[in-house]
Amino acid sequence: xxxxxxxxxxxxxxxxxxxxxxxxxxxxxxxxxxxxxxxxxxxxxxxxxxxxxxxxxxxxxxxxxxxxxxxxxxxxxxxxxxxxxxxxxxxxxxxxxxxxxxxxxxxxxxxxxx
Amino acid sequence: xxxxxxxxxxxxxxxxxxxxxxxxxxxxxxxxxxxxxxxxxxxxxxxxxxxxxxxxxxxxxxxxxxxxxxxxxxxxxxxxxxxxxxxxxxxxxxxxxxxxxxxxxxxxxxxxxx
Numbered sequence: 001x002x003x004x005x006x007x008x009x010x011x012x013x014x015x016x017x018x019x020x021x022x023x024x025x026x027x028x029x030x031x032x033x034x035x036x037x038x039x040x041x042x043x044x045x046x047x048x049x050x051x052x053x054x055x056x057x058x059x060x061x062x063x064x065x066x067x068x069x070x071x072x073x074x075x076x077x078x079x080x081x082x083x084x085x086x087x088x089x090x091x092x093x094x095x096x097x098x099x100x101x102x103x104x105x106x107x108x109x110x111x112x113x114x
Numbered sequence: 115x116x117x118x119x120x121x122x123x124x125x126x127x128x129x130x131x132x133x134x135x136x137x138x139x140x141x142x143x144x145x146x147x148x149x150x151x152x153x154x155x156x157x158x159x160x161x162x163x164x165x166x167x168x169x170x171x172x173x174x175x176x177x178x179x180x181x182x183x184x185x186x187x188x189x190x191x192x193x194x195x196x197x198x199x200x201x202x203x204x205x206x207x208x209x210x211x212x213x214x215x216x217x218x219x220x221x222x223x224x225x226x227x228x
Contacts, residue, residue, distance in 0.1 A: 004157075033216070043158070043201060043218035058215045090157050098216060099145050099205045105157025 002026065004093050004106035012112045018079040021109045025072050025093030031055075032074040033098045034066060037088040037108070046089075048098050049074055055097070078111075086113045118204060118219040125225050132189045132226075136202030136219045139183040145205030147178060147185045152199045152221075161187065161200075189224075197226045 005024045013019050025032050033056075034046040045058040049068035068074045072093070078085055088110050092103035118138045126132045138147070146165050150158035162169060164176040164185070175188040189196060202219040 035218075042220055045216040045218070048216070056215055092157070099142075102148075102160040102163065103150075103158075105150075105159070107155075108157055 004091060004104050006089075006091050006106040006109050008109060009107065010110045010112075012114060013081050014114055015081055015083060017081050018077065019081060019111060021076045021078075021089055021091075021111075023074045023076070023091030023093075023106060025074070025091075026104055029093035029095055029104070030072055031094045031096055031098050031101070032068055032072060033092045033094075033103065034074070034076050035090040035092065036060075037090060038086075043090075046076065050097065056099075081113045083113050085111065087111060118202060118217045120200075120202060120219040120222045122220070123223040123225070125227065126192055127227050128193055129191050132192050132196075132224060134187045134189075134200050134222045134224070135184055136187070136204075137184045138202065138204045138217070138219070140206055140217075141182055142205040147176065147182070148203040149174070149176065149185075149187045150201045150203060150218075151196075152201065158201060192224075192226045194226050194228065197224060199223050 007022045031050045033048040036044045048056040052068045063079045066076045088108045090108045092105045094101040094103045120136050146163050148163040149161040151161050152158040162174045162176045166178050169176045177186040200222045206215050206217045
């Protein structure tokens with residue numbers, strides 16, 4: 001069974017631009033969660049989507065948004081990029097609620113904002 | 115918002131038992147406690163999950179006291195390949211938002227030496 005895939009793996013953007021990251025979950029998984037990882041703040045939860053609906057969310061500004069498609073693939077968008085948005089963005093999929101089921105993480109997208 | 119805290123680092127030797135504790139005094143009532151392992155340049159990988167008392171699988175045990183405000187991951191007979199960062203993950207109590215969020219612990223860097 002193929003694992004969670006994320007594209008692109010690396011990205012360099014300029015302040016003020018926007019970016020879209022993509023995540024393809026494991027086949028059959030209906031929940032996709034997004035996390036930001038930085039050396040200073042560690043792993044922080046962004047949001048979770050289940051059956052195309054946002055189910056849970058963390059404490060991130062509205063510049064961070066996401067969506068999930070009917071095939072469970074998910075995208076995350078960050079608008080008006082700031083230097084502090086430089087991070088590893090991880091996507092994880094699970095069968096159902098990420099609070100109850102094992103999450104499988106992708107390799108992440110490394111975003112650098114200059 | 116209460117933080118979910120772990121010791122920053124731990125050192126051990128091959129063959130020893132390692133216990134890593136996570137303090138999560140703001141855990142949501144109905145949420146599970148999950149532990150993940152992360153190697154450099156990889157996404158976290160599931161180790162074990164529990165709700166209360168003790169859970170054991172082929173790689174680890176998880177001890178959860180009755181008040182569930184902490185948990186202890188126990189790794190029996192560690193090997194060099196267990197050198198990694200270990201995170202606990204819990205659901206945080208909702209704060210009038212209608213959403214709940216997942217909170218990763220601060221992470222414990224385990225170094226296993228020969």
